[in-house]
Amino acid sequence: MTSWIFDDTPIDDPFGYGERAVQFLRLLKHPKSTLPNLAFDLSPWQERIVRAIYGPRHPDGRRIIRTVAMLLPRGNRKTSLGAALALLHTIGPESVPHGESMVAASDRSQARIAYAEAYSIIEAEARFYGKLRLTDSKNRIQNPKKGSFFEAISADARTAHGHTPVFALVDELHAWPKRDLWEAIKSGLVKVPNSLLMVISTAGRGQENLAFEFYDYARKVARGEVIDPTWLPVLFETPRDADWQDEAVWYAANPGLAYGYPDIAGLRQLAREAAEIPAERSAFQQLNLNMWLDGSADPFVDMMVYDEGSFPVDLDALEGQPCWLGVDLSSTTDLTCIVAAWRNGEDGFIVHPWFFCPEERLRERGERDKVSYPLWAEQDLITPTPGNVVDFRYVEDQIREICARFNVREIAFDPHLARNTLNTLLDEGLPAVEMRQGWITMAPAVKELERAIVGRRFIHGGHAVLRWNFENIVIEIDKAGNKSFHKGKSREKIDGAVATAMAVARCAAGDSGVSSYETFEGDIEEWSYV
Template identity: 70%
Template sequence: MTSTFPAWIYDGSEIADPFGRGEAAVRFLRGLKHPKSRRPDHALHLDPWQERIIRRIYGPCHPDGSRIVRTVVLLLPRGNRKTSLCAACAILHTFGSERVNNSEIISAAADRKQARIALDEAMSIINMVPELKAITSPQEYKNRIVNKRRGAFYEAIAAEAGTQHGRTPLFVIADELHAWPKRDLWDVLKSGLVKTAGSLLMVATTAGRGQENIAHDIVEDARKVARGEVDDPSILPILFEAGRDEDWRDEAVWHRVNPGLAHGYPSIEGLRQLAREAARKPGERSAFCQLNLNVWQDHSTDPFVDMEVYDEGAAPVDLDALEGEPCWLGVDLSSNGDLTCVVAAWRDGADGYVVHPWYFCPADNLRTRAERDGVPYPLWAERGFITATPGNVVDFRVVEDTIRTLCTRFRVQEIAFDPHLARNTLNTLLDEGLPAVEMRQGWMTMAPAVKELERAIVGKRFTHGAHPVLRWNFDNIAVHTDTAGNRMFHKGKSRDRIDGAVACAMAVARAAAGDAGGSVFDSPDDFKELMEFLNG
């Protein structure tokens, strides 16, 4: 795969600047001072890699003089002075060559404390320059700095502070986007930027976790631009990131993805200390790779499988072609606001499986649930990945109807339920003559199911069709291991959902035990008796 590394920063290639905007930006920034600078008179220093970035953002223009770059995606590990660069750009738009009278400059972050960091950095720079300090009016109660002469202001806001409707920003810094709890503020700021000619968005973040978030979407789109898969000159990808398969202990990798290391930041000895701790502690290793090497992590800190391996089973699932094949269903019914999931599994050769899920969630407060879990339930419902049933709990009658439809359409051999919440549904389907069976969630039943599922995924014999909700469930899995080495699923955090993964393990286990001729048990009661025996 083509590298996303920003080689243009180092190759000395010419950066177009037909109107001198890049040069003007660099000259203004060089005239600033920083209280922590060790240069004479505390002069703000742009290292070569930083200067190239500034010239590349502001130099290239259309024939009418408007800037080509409208969105900058800066993926930079911790300790590379990302905040200082963002603060300097904010000052450039509020007071410098990119200022526009009465314009709004905004830095947005996940919470109030994070939002203040860039603002405080900017204020410390302004206080070092008497000419700027004289025309600056700090408004602490608004987290705002005002250019008294031009009416422009720079304000820090937090994603937790509300939607901020009515904004018309000229320049927005989306700080540490990977940590934003929801996308409401992002959507409002993006829509506000298009109201202003010549606006600029700078996403400045380290790597995050999981794929069901706005940061991953933005970075992944920037990767496509960097690789040449998408032609969009308005997006400037600046992605300093290591590959998942690279040796995280290799200092050459550290230097490539930390551009400041060549200039003394972050501390190489500090990175070495973190790496020594990471070698002993898997949790520290994950944090080191994420925050210091920008390796995007799986959602779970103790993942069930490598999600890159899981993703290799993303080939489309043709349900029509499977209608004549034996099928096993696993059902995980929810309590209260959780997801309910039915997963169908088909045998794929001697040792593989094809699966497809059907999800259900309550329709009431769907957006609130999305904010709680940090995933786009409304979008998933709109696109048919989830069925939203009326009310504030899942309507099991809709689930039962779906199972009946599946039994009509496919050659269903068994319908496996955890009896804890499914007693009524199970009995209803049994009374109708459908092959419903109990599959309790103890170690004796689920550990072999988990093992078989893991074997299929790792062996790349597991096709799931890239269903986004199922992927999210698998990405949430953390694993408990007993003294005998048996593994069980559990949720990494209370808000995480793994319902589809549990139903998938159940369906795969029943498919592994069954055959093309029907259930391995003569009746559901046979299976129930065996499960009671195994579970004591």
């Protein structure tokens, strides 16, 4: 997807604006440059990108490219390039009267880095003294002659609206805590003609986040699945199944390596440490090779393997087939989930979830958890219930509907929060059972689920919320080697994965009423069957 950057094919430049942009950057200086007279070091691969952004034009001179999606590992001087382009729009030939250029980052310190980079470029060139107004306390560089200015802002700022940028550089999108500033920038860019959005970031984690949405669209454009000539994808990323220790892979992901940056000796040292320390390995893969990893640093299963089970689930075809339910009822902030499991052959499983969350402050909860609950609600992937906690009456009604439609053999609950619901369903003659979420019951359930996923015998329909729950799992292992699910962080949700393990375990046990906990290595003291 980046071959055009290196193949010397012609880049359209009918008005010479691409050449003009390159010449402006070459006139800049950088205090850390090793070139004569501290000349700004514009590597050939960077020059090709600049020409691809600013060269192609409509007949009236408007730029064709309006969005640049660049994925670059650390150390490839993306901040320097972005800061120089911000100056191109502030004091260079792309500046317009009273035009606003900005760099936006996840927090104040990150935004300050890009501003400081632009500031250092200006300081290195004596010609700029007296011609620009630098307000360091506000992270602002102003061109009084045109009234144009460049400012650094952050996603944690109290106010995000009121900006009308002609150029917006978004830095490290994968680290943004919420969408407010992103939406303000996007809406502001359309207010002015010929605006440009440039997003430069390293790879992130997980799929239910703003950065993955953005770069997934860029990948589709790069592959030709989406035709959007206004986008320029520049994606230096490493496939998950690549040999991360192969230096050829490093060079493919790091275009600057051929020009001496990042430091190859430093990468080799990081790789040696990564070979021995799993946490360091994940960091090396994500930050230095641009591998987009799972949400958890120590995932339950490889999510690429999990995704192989994304075949559609035909619920109509499953009517009449024996079915087992696992139910994980929430506390005040967690999700509630029902998962149904059916047999698929002798040793495979098909599952389908139903999720519930509190309706009150739905958007704020989504920002806290860094997912889009409102969108999931629109897509019927999750059911909001009135109030600030999940109303279990809605859950009970859903269970009744499932039992009326499918051949439900058991409904497994952890009795910790489910005593009233369990008793209500039992009084109605529904097959409710207790399944405590302790080591005795959950360790074999987790093992059964892991065997099914790794063995490619687990079909889940690609449900987005369920996938998010699975990628949040952190595994805890006891001294006997038994595994248990835990959250990576307090905000991360795994309720759907827990309910899935419960449903699969009861489905595996079948009609015998015997739990797969018989394989547990330890004392049996937590299982009860009602």
